[in-house]
Amino acid sequence: MPVRISPSILSADFVNLERDLNRISDADLVHVDVMDNHFVPNLTLGLPIVQRIQEVSPLPLDVHLMIDDADRWAPLYAETGAYSVTFSAEAARDPRALAKTLRGAGARAAVAIKPGTPVEPVLKYLDDIDMILVMTVEPGFGGQSFMDDTMPKLRAAREAIDASGRDVWLEVDGGINDTTILTAVENGADTIVAGSSVYASKPGEGTETGPAERIAALRAAAARVA
Numbered sequence: 001m002p003v004r005i006s007p008s009i010l011s012a013d014f015v016n017l018e019r020d021l022n023r024i025s026d027a028d029l030v031h032v033d034v035m036d037n038h039f040v041p042n043l044t045l046g047l048p049i050v051q052r053i054q055e056v057s058p059l060p061l062d063v064h065l066m067i068d069d070a071d072r073w074a075p076l077y078a079e080t081g082a083y084s085v086t087f088s089a090e091a092a093r094d095p096r097a098l099a100k101t102l103r104g105a106g107a108r109a110a111v112a113i114k115p116g117t118p119v120e121p122v123l124k125y126l127d128d129i130d131m132i133l134v135m136t137v138e139p140g141f142g143g144q145s146f147m148d149d150t151m152p153k154l155r156a157a158r159e160a161i162d163a164s165g166r167d168v169w170l171e172v173d174g175g176i177n178d179t180t181i182l183t184a185v186e187n188g189a190d191t192i193v194a195g196s197s198v199y200a201s202k203p204g205e206g207t208e209t210g211p212a213e214r215i216a217a218l219r220a221a222a223a224r225v226a
């Protein structure tokens with residue numbers, strides 16, 4: 001099955017966000033990173049801006065919360081109409097209950113795990129979630145290197161999802177480029193976040209390719225995996 005590509009606007013130009021959203025219209029989703037400078041050492045954007053992105057985006061929103069107190073905040077992001085809301089397993093008191101709340105608000109419910117967090121606890125509630133996000137870098141910043149040592153967790157998640165027969169997506173996020181996407185897809189990823197490798201080149205930079213070409217290149221690379 002072809003992978004889904006979800007470009008991360010963390011690498012977009014925030015002053016020209018509507019323009020940069022339109023530059024990725026041939027992707028499948030748009031990945032929106034919400035960071036609070038507590039759960040991660042970086043600060044990005046919050047609820048009012050996500051509401052506005054929801055209004056102008058040509059693509060469904062794949063909101064990724066890297067914030068403390070997910071139980072309080074995640075339902076509010078679901079209520080914006082976001083297609084998918086991902087909270088961090090480490091930041092939720094009861095991930096299973098929170099996932100049910102998100103579904104009740106009309107969003108797909110997803111759980112992210114940091115590179116050092118085991119995946120097994122998440123695999124116990126596959127019935128109640130729509131996606132697992134295996135972070136392939138430490139969350140907080142774009143432009144980091146893909147961590148190969150997260151692949152055993154990705155493989156374990158793929159095997160558990162397949163065995164369950166459930167339609168649970170498996171996403172990776174961090175350090176994805178034309179090479180590392182092969183590793184991620186070989187190990188079971190079906191949904192791919194890519195920030196700097198999609199937005200690296202800006203309009204007017206001469207021979208550099210733009211986001212549409214970068215998305216096509218990622219799709220082509222992933223399609224090479226049998």
Ligand SMILES: O=C(CO)[C@@H](O)[C@H](O)COP(=O)(O)O
Pocket residue numbers: 008009010011031033064137138139140141142143144173174175176193194195196197
């Ligand atoms: O969540 C994060 C970073 O914590 C990501 O979504 C980044 O935006 C990915 O950026 P690249 O590694 O693809 O540059």
